[in-house]
Amino acid sequence: MPAKLSVNLNAIAMLRNRRDLPWPSVEGLGRIALQAGASGLTVHPRPDQRHIRFSDLPVIRALIDDEFPQAEFNIEGYPTEDFLALCASAQPEQVTLVPDDPSQATSDHGWDFRKHQAFLTEMVGRLKKLGCRVSLFADGDGNADAIEIAKATGADRIELYTGPYGGCYEAPERAAPILEALGKTADAAAAQGLAVNAGHDLTVGNLPPLVKRIPALAEVSIGHGLTADALEYGMAETVRRFRRACGQRV
Template sequence: MPRLSVNLNKIATLRNSRGGEVPSVLEAVAVCVAAGAPGITVHPREDERHIRPDDVYAVAEALEAVRDRVEYNIEGNPRPQLIEMVERVRPDQCTLVPVRPGELTSEAGWPADTPKEQLREIIARFQEAGVRVSVFVDPDPEPIDWARELGADRVELYTEPYARAFEQGGRALAVSLERFGDACRHAHALGLGINAGHDLDLQNLRTFLGLPHVEEVSIGHALISRALFVGLGEVVSEYLRITSR
């Protein structure tokens, strides 16, 4: 059964837009856990536009009592500050994500020609600390092969192209499902676990989870947006009804 990891970035974005601590990231963690969410994701960016370093540590403390059933995933580009956070917190998983200047959100996976040596060393350090490492990639053989050569445990497939194809339907959707299905099978054959994220929502998730070997989906923007209208606990339950099938 695929694991749902709730990305809390948008809670922090709303909080930061006004200052103070409302809405509370920690209260959001508590609501998600109470609703049965088996994973929490945070992405502390260098500009601190949403999740801040103090959030990373506070969420880790909040999850300490439930770490036997709720995984903690820290996303980010492997800058020194992120490395320090991961080695201090020792989350269940760290997802390494590339950053492009001026981006509002992640726009693509790591290019397959990215030099390997530094990333390989960082991944080995995290794994030595007991942290599972996932690498954010496009759903194509070359970057998946590259991730395997780095020594990563998993890949997270960038699913925005699938979400756009789902909106179009028909041939576009069929082609996209074939592409992502091939990517899942290729990664699995290499011994990599498969995560997925970006623009997945209640409309397109069920179809995506028909693909083989998907172990985790990270969902933030769509989930938090719907929570404004139906409540955070309710929307977590809605997603869990899909992932549990």
């Protein structure tokens, strides 16, 4: 089955937040994305609310529940008590835990699973009691031992951090070994019974090789590149382009 596409709304929210105005509408563009066949919506509500605001969460939850009940809501974040409270309120189908410092501009590395195993085990357990599927942000470095520890936390999935792969846009010859390491990490996850998501700097151009190397890829979460393309092609056509790049029949 081709990878599903979850549209990350953070960049849209950041553009909205430049002015004290309600546009571009996070809800409205999320609706267009889902109408065009996206399988879900992703947000990362950071403590400073510099893009997604806490007040956006119930709006997105209602959009999915009322109009697209087959879609999923994915919330990313570092598992503080405040973040867990947001998840308890919004009831996302999936929670993706990232090891970000609140001051980071964006996610730029996966968890050190050995160092944080006990902490993640507790957080995963608490989130699964809420009924959420849990995915853990992971470096795609081919480290099978790290993935074994990720499995031991009780997580359902890992999300491969694809930033280094996406960063090869000006030097495609560097992409092949990074892609292979991502593939080996996904292979290790599959051997442990973990499903695999991926996200960060994915584009229409670099998605097809990724899904070819990882044919069992469950989901990709894409925001910046997708939003940039939407400025040129419109949100609906951009979602269709990314769905095709995932191998979906559109």
